[in-house]
Structure formats: structure tokens, C-alpha cells
Amino acid sequence: MNPYPKPATSLDAWAVPDRAEHVSLDFEFDKNGRPTIMGLSAGGSCVSVRWDYRCAAKLKELGNTALHWVGHNFVDADRPLVKEFAGVDIPLERV
Numbered sequence: 001m002n003p004y005p006k007p008a009t010s011l012d013a014w015a016v017p018d019r020a021e022h023v024s025l026d027f028e029f030d031k032n033g034r035p036t037i038m039g040l041s042a043g044g045s046c047v048s049v050r051w052d053y054r055c056a057a058k059l060k061e062l063g064n065t066a067l068h069w070v071g072h073n074f075v076d077a078d079r080p081l082v083k084e085f086a087g088v089d090i091p092l093e094r095v
Contacts, residue, residue: 008047017043024070056085063088
């Protein structure tokens, strides 16, 4: 596995590999606390995109899988946004 994969730049061009058990999520925010960039990685592949409606759809898709979620400050920062924008409450057992 390449430790430095080239990020995909489109959600349409990125998919979670079949072997993946975890997905990591990171948001970047503007000065008002709104997401501006979303980064995802899983199983050695990654994507970084500007925040738009497609991000919420991808989060909903991923939230309805058995994947475990990883992220810096995921519980306090990212998990509430997944619930707000994608309508998926990630159980703490999957964090």
C-alpha cells in the first residue's frame, strides 16, 4: 500500500475499497465555522473536495455502512456535522 496516495479530487472518482474497515474524515472550516473542505480516506485511498451538497450524500452513504470512523476530534467536531448534514447519527461504538 502506498503510504502517500494521490488524493482523488472528485467524490464520483472515489470509493471505499472493499477491504476497508475504517474511514477517516476531516473538515476544514471558514471563519464562521461552516465546512469548506471535506477529506475522506479509507483503505489506502483518499479524496479531498470543496464542501457542497454531494458531500452530505457521500456521508449518508458511508454512515449507513458498518465502517468504523476515525478522525481528529471526530466525536466533538465531525460527528455532529455528519448528523446535521447527512442525517446519520454514527454510534459511538463505531468511532
